[in-house]
Amino acid sequence: xxxxxxxxxxxxxxxxxxxxxxxxxxxxxxxxxxxxxxxxxxxxxxxxxxxxxxxxxxxxxxxxxxxxxxxxxxxxxxxxxxxxxxxxxxxxxxxxxxxxxxxxxxxxxxxxxxxxxxxxxxxxxxxxxxxxxxxxxxxxxxxxxxxxxxxxxxxxxxxxxxxxxxxxxxxxxxxxxxxxxxxxxxxxxxxxxxxxxxxxxxxxxxxxxxxxxxxxxxxxxxxxxxxxxxxxxxxxxxxxxxxxxxxxxxxxxxxxxxxxxxxx
Numbered sequence: 001x002x003x004x005x006x007x008x009x010x011x012x013x014x015x016x017x018x019x020x021x022x023x024x025x026x027x028x029x030x031x032x033x034x035x036x037x038x039x040x041x042x043x044x045x046x047x048x049x050x051x052x053x054x055x056x057x058x059x060x061x062x063x064x065x066x067x068x069x070x071x072x073x074x075x076x077x078x079x080x081x082x083x084x085x086x087x088x089x090x091x092x093x094x095x096x097x098x099x100x101x102x103x104x105x106x107x108x109x110x111x112x113x114x115x116x117x118x119x120x121x122x123x124x125x126x127x128x129x130x131x132x133x134x135x136x137x138x139x140x141x142x143x144x145x146x147x148x149x150x151x152x153x154x155x156x157x158x159x160x161x162x163x164x165x166x167x168x169x170x171x172x173x174x175x176x177x178x179x180x181x182x183x184x185x186x187x188x189x190x191x192x193x194x195x196x197x198x199x200x201x202x203x204x205x206x207x208x209x210x211x212x213x214x215x216x217x218x219x220x221x222x223x224x225x226x227x228x229x230x231x232x233x234x235x236x237x238x239x240x241x242x243x244x245x246x247x248x249x250x251x252x253x254x255x256x257x258x259x260x261x262x263x264x
Contacts, residue, residue, distance in 0.1 A: 021249035023054035025241060027063060028257045030227060032234060034192055036172040037263035039142050044069040045257040046096075047178075047197025048240030050080040050110065051088045052254065055241060060256070061095040067258045070141045072100055074129070075197040076108025076153065076178030079120055080244060086120050093127055102139060103129045106150040108178040108198065110244065132176060134159040136167055147173040149191070151182070160186040172261070180223050180237050181216045189231040193261070201225035201239030205251040225252075 044064050049055075064072070079089045096103055105124055111117050124131055132150025139146045149163045160182065167173065169190045177183045180196035187194065202211020202224050211224035222228075225239040238257045243249060 018248055018250075019054070021253050022052070022243055022247045023056075024253060025055060025060060026253045026255040028238065028255050029260065030236060030257060031260045031262060032193065033262050033264055034172055035264045036170065036192065037144055037261060039144060039263050041141060041146065041172070041261040041263070042067060042069045043174075043195075043259040043261070044072045045075060045195055045197075045236075045238050045259060046072070046078070046092075046241055047075040047238045047256075048077040048108070048200055048242050048244070049089065049092065050077055050240075050242030050244055051083045051086070052242035053088060054247070055254070057092055057095065060092075060241075061099065064096070064256070064258075065099050069100055069258070071102035071104065071139060071148075072096055073148075073174075073176055073195055074103065074105040075176055075195055075238065076106055077110040077197065077240070077242070077244070078105070078108070079111060079114055079116065080242070081110040081113040083114060083116065086116050086123070089120070090123055090127075093124065093129060097127060097129070101128060104137070104148050104150060104176060105129050105131050106176045106178055107131075107133070107152055109153050112153055132163070134163045136163055136165075138167070138171065145171040147171045148176070149174065150176040153178050155182055155186075157186050164188065164190070179216065180235055183235065184223060184230065187230050187233050187235075189233055191233045194230070194233060194235045195259075196235065196237045197240055199224050199237055199239065200244065201237075201252045203243060203249050203252060207251060
C-alpha cells in the first residue's frame with residue numbers, strides 16, 4: 001500500500017511540475033550594450049509558440065505591454081506542423097499588433113511543413129506583420145536607424161548574404177533566424193545581434209549539464225539556449241513558448257524574452 005501511495009504521489013507531483021513547465025511562462029531579460037546606439041532599445045522576442053493552448057494569452061500580452069518594446073520579433077514555429085486551427089496563433093498576433101505595429105517574422109521548420117503554411121503567411125501579411133524572407137528593413141527608433149534582417153529556415157550562404165545586402169553596418173544590425181545552426185556557420189561578424197529559437201533549450205534539461213539533445217546539433221549541444229559570442233557578434237537563443245512532439249519540459253519553463261540594448 002505504501003508503495004502504491006508513494007507512486008501515486010510521485011506521478012501526481014510529476015504531472016503538476018510538468019504542467020507548470022509547459023504553461024507558466026517565464027520572461028527572460030537579457031541586456032546588451034552597443035556603441036552604435038545612444039539611446040536604449042527594447043525588443044520582445046517570441047519563438048516556438050507552437051500554438052500552445054496552455055498559455056494565458058491575456059497575461060502574456062499584459063507583460064509585453066508593460067515592457068513597451070520598440071518592436072517585436074517572431075523567430076518561427078509560431079504554429080506547429082500538426083496545428084489544425086491557426087486561429088489561436090492569429091489571436092496572439094492581433095493582441096501583439098495592438099501593443100506595437102512593428103512586428104517582424106521569420107519562418108520556422110514547422111510552418112514550412114504545415115499544410116496551412118501559405119494561409120498562415122497570407123494572414124500575417126494581411127494583418128500587417130512584416131515577413132522577412134532573406135531580406136531586410138531599416139527601422140527608425142527615436143531618430144536612430146536599426147537594421148532588421150531575416151533569413152529562411154533552409155537559407156543558403158547566398159541567401160544569407162542577400163538578407164544583409166545593401167545595409168549600412170554603421171547602424172545597429174539585428175539578424176533574425178529561426179535556427180541558430182546556419183548563422184553559426186554563415187555569420188559575417190558584421191551583425192551586432194543574431195536572435196534565434198528552434199532549440200527549445202533541449203526541452204528537457206539536466207541541472208549543471210543543460211540540454212540533452214537539440215535538432216541539428218545532436219547530444220549535449222553547445223548552442224542550446226542563452227547568450228553566445230561569435231567573434232564580434234552576439235548570438236541569443238530563446239528556448240521558446242511552446243513544445244513540439246509532446247508537451248513535456250524539465251528544468252526549462254516555456255518563456256519569451258524581453259531584450260534590452262543599452263546605448264553607450
